[in-house]
Amino acid sequence: MRVRFSISKEHKMNLRTLAEKFKDIYLIEPQGMSSAPGRVNIIGEFTDYNDGFVLPCALEFRTVVLFRAREDTKVNVHSLDYPTEKDSFTVGEKIISGPSQWGNYIRAIVFVLIRAGYSLRGVDLLIDSNVPQGAGLSSSAALEVAVCGAFNQIADLGLTAQRIAVYGQEAENDFMDCQCGIMDQLISAKGDEGKALLIDCQSLETESISIPEDLILVIINSNYPRKLVDSEYNQRRLDCEQAAAKLGVATLRNASMDKLVSIESKLTVNEFKRAMHVISENNRVIKATEALQRNDIDSLRELMSASHQSLKDDFEVTVPETDGLVEICQGVLGDKGAVRMTGGGFGGAIVCLCRSEDVLKVKSAVDDNYEKQFNLKADVYVCKAGEGLKVISL
Numbered sequence: 087m088r089v090r091f092s093i094s095k096e097h098k099m100n101l102r103t104l105a106e107k108f109k110d111i112y113l114i115e116p117q118g119m120s121s122a123p124g125r126v127n128i129i130g131e132f133t134d135y136n137d138g139f140v141l142p143c144a145l146e147f148r149t150v151v152l153f154r155a156r157e158d159t160k161v162n163v164h165s166l167d168y169p170t171e172k173d174s175f176t177v178g179e180k181i182i183s184g185p186s187q188w189g190n191y192i193r194a195i196v197f198v199l200i201r202a203g204y205s206l207r208g209v210d211l212l213i214d215s216n217v218p219q220g221a222g223l224s225s226s227a228a229l230e231v232a233v234c235g236a237f238n239q240i241a242d243l244g245l246t247a248q249r250i251a252v253y254g255q256e257a258e259n260d261f262m263d264c265q266c267g268i269m270d271q272l273i274s275a276k277g278d279e280g281k282a283l284l285i286d287c288q289s290l291e292t293e294s295i296s297i298p299e300d301l302i303l304v305i306i307n308s309n310y311p312r313k314l315v316d317s318e319y320n321q322r323r324l325d326c327e328q329a330a331a332k333l334g335v336a337t338l339r340n341a342s343m344d345k346l347v348s349i350e351s352k353l354t355v356n357e358f359k360r361a362m363h364v365i366s367e368n369n370r371v372i373k374a375t376e377a378l379q380r381n382d383i384d385s386l387r388e389l390m391s392a393s394h395q396s397l398k399d400d401f402e403v404t405v406p407e408t409d410g411l412v413e414i415c416q417g418v419l420g421d422k423g424a425v426r427m428t429g430g431g432f433g434g435a436i437v438c439l440c441r442s443e444d445v446l447k448v449k450s451a452v453d454d455n456y457e458k459q460f461n462l463k464a465d466v467y468v469c470k471a472g473e474g475l476k477v478i479s480l
C-alpha cells in the first residue's frame with residue numbers, strides 16, 4: 087500500500103493548460119519543456135563543499151520551465167508561483183541583479199553561461215513548480231538546472247548533465263552569493279528513478295544505488311522560519327576551509343580523524359568541531375551506502391542518528407524544531423526506521439526511511455505532538471526517488 091497525504095504533488099497546471107498560459111502571455115506557443123527535480127539528501131550533510139561524499143536522491147517534485155527562443159536578445163520570465171511579478175533583461179548587456187528576487191536565479195544562469203563564453207539569444211520562459219520552496223528540498227537547484235537545461239536546448243550548447251550542474255552551482259555561488267556545494271544541482275541533473283546517487287564531490291563521479299522497494303522516504307518540513315541562513319552557511323564553509331589549511335590538506339576530504347585529534351590545540355573550537363563532523367560524516371556516507379544496498383535498516387538507523395547528532399553538536403546547524411521532529415519520529419519508529427535532519431539546516435526538513443506499514447504512525451505522531459510542542463504545523467511528504475533533468479520538444 088502506498089500512502090499519500092498532505093501537500094498535493096500536483097502542479098498548479100497540467101502541461102496543456104500551462105502551454106495555453108504560455109500562449110496567453112507571449113502570444114506564441116512554447117517550443118519545449120525543461121524540468122528538473124528537488125532532492126532529499128539521505129546522508130552526507132555539508133560534505134559536498136569539502137570534496138567529500140553525499141547520498142541524495144531526486145524527488146518526484148519538479149520545476150517545469152516552458153520555453154521558446156526569441157529572435158532578439160530579451161529574456162522574459164514569468165513564474166506561476168509569483169503571479170504578480172515578472173522579470174525581463176537583455177543577454178547582450180552586463181547581467182546585474184534585478185528587482186525580482188526569484189528572477190535573479192534566471193539572471194544568474196545567464197551570467198555564468200555568458201561568462202563561460204557561450205553566446206545566447208533571447209528567450210521567453212514560464213515556470214511552474216511543485217517543489218516546496220525554502221524547505222531544504224532545493225527548489226533553487228531545481229530552478230537553476232531546469233533553466234540551464236532550457237538554454238542548453240535552445241542554443242544547442244551540448245552541455246552534459248554534469249556541466250549543467252556545475253553551471254547551476256556557479257550561478258548560486260557567484261551571482262546569488264550562496265556558497266553551496268555541488269550536491270543539489272548534480273542530483274537534480276542526474277537523478278535516477280527509484281535510486282539514490284552516491285556522489286564523490288572531488289571527482290564528480292556518481293554511482294546509482296537502488297533504494298529497496300519496501301523502503302519509503304518520508305520527508306517532514308518543520309516550517310521553522312529560516313533566518314540568517316546564508317551568513318551562517320557561509321561561515322561554516324569558512325570554518326571548514328581554515329581547519330583544512332591548518333591540517334595541511336586542500337580540503338577536509340583528505341584529512342584523517344587521527345591527524346585532527348593530534349593538532350586539536352592549533353584549531354579554534356569551531357574549526358575543530360566542524361572538521362570532526364565532516365570527517366566522520368564522510369565515513370558514514372560510505373557505510374550507509376553499503377547498508378542501503380543490503381536493505382539493512384538497523385545500520386541505517388545508527389548511521390543516520392549519528393549524523394543528526396553530529397550536525398547538532400559539532401556542525402551546530404539544527405534547531406529545537408528539527409531536533410524535536412527527529413525525536414518524535416524516531417520515538418514512534420523505534421528500531422523500524424532511520425531518521426535525521428536533511429538539507430542546509432537552521433530549520434528545513436527531516437527525512438525518515440521506514441517501511442510502508444509504519445508511515446501512518448509517523449504521520450500521526452507528528453500531528454499529535456509537533457504543533458503542541460513547537461506551535462508550528464509540519465508538512466509531511468511521502469516520496470519515491472524521481473528522475474533528473476528532462477528536456478523535451480513540444
Ligand code: ADP
Binds near residue numbers: 167187225
Ligand atoms: P530551497 O532551495 O531550499 O528551496 P532557497 O532559498 O535556496 O531554498 O531557494 C528558494 C528560492 O528559489 C525562492 O525564494 C525563489 O527565489 C527561487 N525559486 C524556487 N522555486 C521557484 C519557482 N517555482 N518560481 C520562482 N522562483 C523560485
Ligand code: MG
Binds near residue numbers: 224
Ligand atoms: Mg537552495
